[in-house]
Amino acid sequence: MKKIGVADTTFARFDMGGAAVDELKSNGTGFKIIRYTVPGIKDLPVACKKLFEEQDCDIVIALGMPGSKPIDKTCAHEASIGLIKTQLMCNKHILEVFVHEDETDEEKTLAWLAEKRSREHAINCLNLLFKPENLTKNAGKGLREGFRDAGPLRM
Amino acid sequence: MKKIGVADTTFARFDMGGAAVDELKSNGTGFKIIRYTVPGIKDLPVACKKLFEEQDCDIVIALGMPGSKPIDKTCAHEASIGLIKTQLMCNKHILEVFVHEDETDEEKTLAWLAEKRSREHAINCLNLLFKPENLTKNAGKGLREGFRDAGPLRM
Amino acid sequence: MKKIGVADTTFARFDMGGAAVDELKSNGTGFKIIRYTVPGIKDLPVACKKLFEEQDCDIVIALGMPGSKPIDKTCAHEASIGLIKTQLMCNKHILEVFVHEDETDEEKTLAWLAEKRSREHAINCLNLLFKPENLTKNAGKGLREGFRDAGPLRM
Amino acid sequence: MKKIGVADTTFARFDMGGAAVDELKSNGTGFKIIRYTVPGIKDLPVACKKLFEEQDCDIVIALGMPGSKPIDKTCAHEASIGLIKTQLMCNKHILEVFVHEDETDEEKTLAWLAEKRSREHAINCLNLLFKPENLTKNAGKGLREGFRDAGPLRM
Amino acid sequence: MKKIGVADTTFARFDMGGAAVDELKSNGTGFKIIRYTVPGIKDLPVACKKLFEEQDCDIVIALGMPGSKPIDKTCAHEASIGLIKTQLMCNKHILEVFVHEDETDEEKTLAWLAEKRSREHAINCLNLLFKPENLTKNAGKGLREGFRDAGPLRM
Numbered sequence: 001m002k003k004i005g006v007a008d009t010t011f012a013r014f015d016m017g018g019a020a021v022d023e024l025k026s027n028g029t030g031f032k033i034i035r036y037t038v039p040g041i042k043d044l045p046v047a048c049k050k051l052f053e054e055q056d057c058d059i060v061i062a063l064g065m066p067g068s069k070p071i072d073k074t075c076a077h078e079a080s081i082g083l084i085k086t087q088l089m090c091n092k093h094i095l096e097v098f099v100h101e102d103e104t105d106e107e108k109t110l111a112w113l114a115e116k117r118s119r120e121h122a123i124n125c126l127n128l129l130f131k132p133e134n135l136t137k138n139a140g141k142g143l144r145e146g147f148r149d150a151g152p153l154r155m
Numbered sequence: 156m157k158k159i160g161v162a163d164t165t166f167a168r169f170d171m172g173g174a175a176v177d178e179l180k181s182n183g184t185g186f187k188i189i190r191y192t193v194p195g196i197k198d199l200p201v202a203c204k205k206l207f208e209e210q211d212c213d214i215v216i217a218l219g220m221p222g223s224k225p226i227d228k229t230c231a232h233e234a235s236i237g238l239i240k241t242q243l244m245c246n247k248h249i250l251e252v253f254v255h256e257d258e259t260d261e262e263k264t265l266a267w268l269a270e271k272r273s274r275e276h277a278i279n280c281l282n283l284l285f286k287p288e289n290l291t292k293n294a295g296k297g298l299r300e301g302f303r304d305a306g307p308l309r310m
Numbered sequence: 311m312k313k314i315g316v317a318d319t320t321f322a323r324f325d326m327g328g329a330a331v332d333e334l335k336s337n338g339t340g341f342k343i344i345r346y347t348v349p350g351i352k353d354l355p356v357a358c359k360k361l362f363e364e365q366d367c368d369i370v371i372a373l374g375m376p377g378s379k380p381i382d383k384t385c386a387h388e389a390s391i392g393l394i395k396t397q398l399m400c401n402k403h404i405l406e407v408f409v410h411e412d413e414t415d416e417e418k419t420l421a422w423l424a425e426k427r428s429r430e431h432a433i434n435c436l437n438l439l440f441k442p443e444n445l446t447k448n449a450g451k452g453l454r455e456g457f458r459d460a461g462p463l464r465m
Numbered sequence: 466m467k468k469i470g471v472a473d474t475t476f477a478r479f480d481m482g483g484a485a486v487d488e489l490k491s492n493g494t495g496f497k498i499i500r501y502t503v504p505g506i507k508d509l510p511v512a513c514k515k516l517f518e519e520q521d522c523d524i525v526i527a528l529g530m531p532g533s534k535p536i537d538k539t540c541a542h543e544a545s546i547g548l549i550k551t552q553l554m555c556n557k558h559i560l561e562v563f564v565h566e567d568e569t570d571e572e573k574t575l576a577w578l579a580e581k582r583s584r585e586h587a588i589n590c591l592n593l594l595f596k597p598e599n600l601t602k603n604a605g606k607g608l609r610e611g612f613r614d615a616g617p618l619r620m
Numbered sequence: 621m622k623k624i625g626v627a628d629t630t631f632a633r634f635d636m637g638g639a640a641v642d643e644l645k646s647n648g649t650g651f652k653i654i655r656y657t658v659p660g661i662k663d664l665p666v667a668c669k670k671l672f673e674e675q676d677c678d679i680v681i682a683l684g685m686p687g688s689k690p691i692d693k694t695c696a697h698e699a700s701i702g703l704i705k706t707q708l709m710c711n712k713h714i715l716e717v718f719v720h721e722d723e724t725d726e727e728k729t730l731a732w733l734a735e736k737r738s739r740e741h742a743i744n745c746l747n748l749l750f751k752p753e754n755l756t757k758n759a760g761k762g763l764r765e766g767f768r769d770a771g772p773l774r775m
Binding site (some may be wrong): 484515518538542546549550552553556557559560561565581586589593597598601602603605606607608609611616617618619620 | 627629630631632634635636637638655656657658659662663664665669670674675691695698699701702705706709713727728730731734757775
């Protein structure tokens with residue numbers, strides 16, 4: 001049975017991990033979910049590595065909500081570099097689901113976005129794990145997670 | 156028989172992977188192509204690593220279309236660092252083919268650019284794999300992929 | 311018995327390491343604390359690695375106080391990348407506790423912040439080590455270390 | 466017999482690799498030169514690694530000419546990080562010889578600079594390999610490659 | 621007997637390595653010093669790695685003088701990342717001693733700063749190697765190398 005890790009933070013202002021878990025459960029069976037919560041996004045890379053190596057996960061969804069200040073952008077950048085490095089060390093995918101606090105002005109919209117993006121990446125996760133052909137048929141289609149798809153270029 | 160990996164994304168707004176595959180097939184034989192589509196450019200490094208280590212590819216073309224916002228530039232930077240790291244871990248070339256959405260204003264021109272750059276890097280890929288002397292004889296010639304060659308400096 | 315490393319600097323203008331040690335001791339038993347002081351934050355990554363590999367620590371708190379100039383921000387960025395890399399090499403958590411000199415104008419407030427953030431991360435450290443479920447139940451709750459919690463988004 | 470790798474690009478607008486090879490040949494014997502040309506500077510790190518590991522080179526000169534746009538500066542930064550990583554993986558020196566297209570306005574001057582810097586780093590390469598004492602005696606002397614030496618500080 | 625590496629550059633405009641060596645010799649015995657000079661700061665990481673692995677050094681002081689242009693800042697950043705990586709690969713400290721050409725306007729003051737910072741880090745080096753307790757007792761004391769100590773925050 002496949003194992004899916006869900007790594008999230010206490011820093012985020014929305015339960016993105018909960019949304020991802022719910023979406024995973026609503027869309028499939030035959031896998032086990034392991035949740036791991038850390039303080040902030042910079043703690044996510046090693047959390048994912050532990051999920052791979054100590055919990056034997058096959059794939060991980062890493063969710064976080066960077067703040068709007070320059071230092072927060074730097075943190076997100078450092079976390080992302082670490083998440084990519086982790087994937088290369090483990091040869092496994094991590095779906096990075098970051099929602100930046102300044103992507104929208106309204107708290108309500110931000111919550112909507114955090115939920116939607118988490119859920120859509122949960123689907124990406126299932127596709128990568130069980131149905132990669134679903135991704136291939138959407139190659140170059142301008143898909144977006146959260147906000148509306150950009151769609152293919154009009155020629 | 157050599158294996159060429161083609162890694163692309165559902166985020167891109169043009170089927171760059173398809174263009175690369177078509178160009179490869181039009182310009183040679185004696186190799187097998189393996190396609191792998193992921194959600195976004197930050198998923199490309201581990202996708203390439205898997206193509207090398209799980210699919211036994213000899214070289215990979217990694218294609219993506221970063222957006223125009225600052226966060227997109229950061230993502231592209233992170234992906235590029237990861238792609239270089241992957242090459243160093245595997246001792247194999249990855250041709251990075253990124254087309255930035257703000258390289259041109261017109262959707263039509265952007266599509267043209269995405270296709271042209273993908274095809275020209277497919278040729279680079281074949282040269283690196285089968286005819287490295289084609290590259291050596293063009294050393295310092297100011298070649299560009301996509302837009303017009305800059306050409307050698309006028310002295 | 312678990313071992314907790316506390317790595318700090320002579321550059322910092324407040325004894326953050328001392329605050330962390332005091333908080334650890336006030337909140338638990340059954341662990342040993344190992345202190346390691348280096349000149350600046352860029353010396354922290356290898357200090358943490360030595361705490362893991364030569365002192366057998368299970369987790370490390372790394373504390374520092376970057377200055378307010380652009381070069382200080384760059385140093386902090388380099389240190390953070392190194393701290394994340396260290397965690398990935400050792401498969402163990404490092405709680406990074408950085409207080410930037412320009413987070414507040416008043417020296418007194420800065421000292422208050424340095425102490426509070428160090429103490430709150432000491433609690434995070436104990437939770438990661440002994441009670442990870444304390445973190446999971448706070449997932450997405452908008453917690454902050456030092457200043458007031460942001461709290462969950464209002465929907 | 467020592468082996469010196471010369472890695473260059475088709476992107477550069479001057480045959481920097483050719484200049485380096487010529488300078489090496491004019492200044493020594495007892496070594497073999499291996500040339501490897503790739504499309505752009507981001508392809509240089511793995512090219513150097515292959516020169517070390519597959520061609521058994523003892524040192525490599527890596528030459529390129531980054532463009533003047535922000536994206537080109539980012540590429541150069543990524544390539545440099547990769548070149549440093551390569552050196553650390555292989556325990557061997559890579560002389561990075563980059564000439565930025567915006568270091569001067571005149572094409573003619575740029576060509577002069579590209580040639581001069583390539584040749585002066587070829588000498589550095591020979592010194593590192595055969596006469597490290599030549600470098601030690603110039604420690605702190607404010608040497609520059611290409612443009613005029615800055616010289617020691619006037620006290 | 622302990623071995624201390626001193627890595628410096630021909631690019632620097634002051635003999636920082638010489639100052640460090642002199643300070644080391646004036647403050648202790650029972651160690652051997654190994655000097656290694658490279659062209660620029662980006663050559664320092666692998667130079668340090670060679671000092672550790674080929675010369676068996678226990679610690680290294682890496683000294684350089686980045687210029688004042690944006691490209692010089694980028695070089696210093698790349699070198700720093702490499703120096704941190706080297707430390708993590710070797711589990712040994714490198715004291716990075718960089719003096720930026722724009723830290724002061726006067727050549728004379730810059731020379732003073734380069735000498736002072738090099739000497740003060742030589743003392744840090746001896747403390748890390750022989751008397752780490754000297755650092756611990758100065759934790760959080762706001763020490764600076766070169767310019768005047770900032771001192772602890774006033775509360």
